[in-house]
Amino acid sequence: MVNTGTAGEPAEKKLAVGICQLRQGYDFEANIDRAVAMAGRAADSGARIAALPEMFSTPYEPASIRKAAPLSGSALEKLQTVAKDRGIYIVAGSLPWPSDQDRLFNRSHVIDPSGEVIHRHDKIHLFDCTPPGGPRVMESETIVPGRSLGHFSTPWGNAAVIVCYDIRFTPITQLLLDREVRLLFVPAAFSLATGKAHWEMLVRIRAVELQAFVIGVQPAENPGLRYVPWGHSIVASPWGEVLSDAGTDETVEITRIDLDEVEGIRARFPLRAHRRDDLYATSWKG
Secondary structure: OOOHHHHOOOOOOEEEEEEEEEEOOOHHHHHHHHHHHHHHHHHHHOOOEOOOOOOOOOOOHHHHHHHHHHHHHHHHHHHOOOOOHHEEEEEEOOEEEEOOOOOOEEEEEEEEEEOOOOEEEEOOOOOOOOOOOOOEEEEEHOOOOOOOOOOOEEEEEEEEEOHHHHHHHHHHHHHHHHOOEEEEEEOOOOEEHHHHHHHHHHHHHHHHHHEEEEEEOOOOOOOOOOEEEEOEEEEEOOOOOOEEEEOOOEEEEEEEEHHHHHHHHHOOHHHHHHHHHHHHOOOOOO
């Protein structure tokens, strides 16, 4: 089967992805301006897709998320301008987005090179947990859960976005494999404790299960925050190899990938063909 990208054209094979690992502070406008500048830097360095972290405009703290929400519309518009001016795709991490309730969506937007928003994903699973090492988080007090799972077309084949805690749920990966997803973007904000324990492990295992490239984008570490993110944005290959690790500092990292690796791994390890559909199934009910 021929993999097709946008408008039915044969998919391109080579792709440079720009990870924008932003160090967030409590100046929301400064966070947004840095995110916009970093997306531009990624384009200048050859990236065709630039990706930002979860809640890039604000630290992942309830009061800050609510205060930053009124700036989300203008943040998205600024990134749309960059995408259009530079001719790149931008996976705009996520932003606190209005809902019809007193809580907010944790919403990711994907912008195409014409500056149009072509895809949205609202975080489905909410992190109401107290992990070993802390901190306790009750995301449902601030965030409304999403109810849809989609994908979008690119010149490199189908791509999708899930947000942070979504990565812990295996059925999501199975559903995306059935949709021929070859690029999975995961804007996230794992803490020091959960990041050290599980971040790399989860990105790699999801890449192995999906047999695709998984691009996990975290904020840079900032010990001055009450909720300190782990950093270590990584790109994992369809074989589960870590192709790049951004460390803990604020940085723009460019990773060059070859989509032929997806086809090669799927041919050698035909997981979907070996699935026992006579015994079990994963289906979307949303």
